[in-house]
Amino acid sequence: MTTTRPTPGAVRPGSVTVTPLGGAGTSALVDTGRARVLVDCGASPDLTAFDASTLDAVVLTHAHPEHAGGLAALVRRGFAGVLAATPDTLRMADIGLRDDLLSRREDEGPAAAAERAADDAGAGSPDDPAGEAIHVRALGIAQEFDAPTPIAPGVTCTLRRAGHALGSAWAHLDVDGAGTLVVSGDLGRHGHPLLRHPEPFTGADAVMVEAAYGDGRRLPSDDRDKLAHIVFTTLDRGGTVLVPAGPVDHIATVLFELARLHRVGCLPDGVKVCFDGPTGLDAVDVWRDALLAGSPELRPEVLALGAAAWDVGELVETRSASESRRLLADPGPRVVIAGPHHGDGGRVARHLRALLPDARNAVLLQGRSPVGTAAHALAEGATEVRVGPDVVPVRAEIGRLPGMTTHADAGEIVEWLGHGAEPAVTYVVHGTPDARRALRDRITGTLGWHAEIPASNTALDPAAGAPR
DSSP states (O other): OOOSOOOTTOOOTTOOEEEEESSSSSEEEEEOSSOEEEEOOOSOGGGGSSOGGGOOEEEOSOOSHHHHTTHHHHHHTTOOSEEEEOHHHHHHHHHHHHHHHHHHHHHHOHHHHHHHHHHHHSSSOOOOHHHHHHHHHTTEEEOOTTOOEEEETTEEEEEEEOSSSTTOEEEEEEETTTEEEEEOOSOBOTTOSSBOOOOOOOOOSEEEEEOTTTTSOOOOOOHHHHHHHHHHHHHHTTOEEEEEOOTTTTHHHHHHHHHHHHHHTSSOTTOEEEEESTTTTHHHHHHHHHHHTTOTTBOHHHHHHGGGGGOOSEEEEEOSHHHHHHHHHOOSSEEEEESOTTOSSHHHHHHHHHHTTOTTOEEEEESOOOTTSHHHHHHTTOSEEEETTEEEEOOSEEEEETTOOOBOOHHHHHHHHHTSOOOSEEEEESSOHHHHHHHHHHHHHHHOOOEEOOOTTOOBOGGGOSOO
């Protein structure tokens, strides 16, 4: 391995370079000179800057849109290599892809969606959504946890449990003759309602660690009490409780909390819980299969609940666009779950336009939402919010549940790192600039490690390590 620090962006023959992509670094392109591997594939203009046909493999840490939403475009642009992920992540990624493609068609119409997809591809016209999903699914290679697997010439990948979403993993890449790299993906929190803690970092020559919640500690909160109060009082006044949540990101945790309320009577019998989305409750079936199989990812208390874990009483799915329109016209009391969680586009946007002007209704926001989105504006107390082309007055109750997140906070991330030996360099990625700076400083101050915030789309040489 080399010991000198290269010129930023330079790629020396035979060296291993890592290029953060996706703005804040939600993806990483690993180039060994013999192989090219992409870890995660969120939808980003950065991913159009290279020839996708040169990729040997894509590793998915999990199926959330920020990490898997660019797969269809990548395949349209020529990727035909291996798509490596855990079995549950592959199933969830397929569901998320179909949901995104079908939702896009609903939002834009078939002709506009086809034109946009053709622009993504650079030429030609896309297949129908089902066909696109089949093309992506055909590349999938299911990889079990803790099983070293060759995925490209000279590159072996081992996936370790990340505890953030069902099937989520952090990736350990071993490059023959050049060293090892860990990419954290998103790490799960302590006290995740459904999943066990992440397997701890075990060491590597270099590590890329996420900083989504890197700017602080998640304080003890009364979010569960707040959730119960808002659900009960909204239903009591005949309103609708809207929970923005996509099919693969928050739906299982939302239903788990609603099932708890059903068991204690805050969600009365006879009140419908409706999931409105093109793929319906397919993702919940993946969770149910994991429960029936006694998955070691699940917390013991969840396994002990069995089928009651997601029993909300009357649970219905609304798949077709015509069913969704009828749901919009239905009166309360009811609970509606619809994606995406940030509130822009998709079916949740239609529900926001219909429900926000009425004070009988409530909108429940979990965790954090990206700046610039409808959900972020609502969380900040906006009295009117832009939803698509419309500016909508906000009279509904807005319930903020910041503690109901599945992300590790800064202390948990540093604790995860501290289990392993110090790498030559720790790259802090995926988060706001403030969050990345805060986590870098915390890693340096607490662990004494060399940590850097890499620029997006700039090739890094992890073999250069820290200055000594």
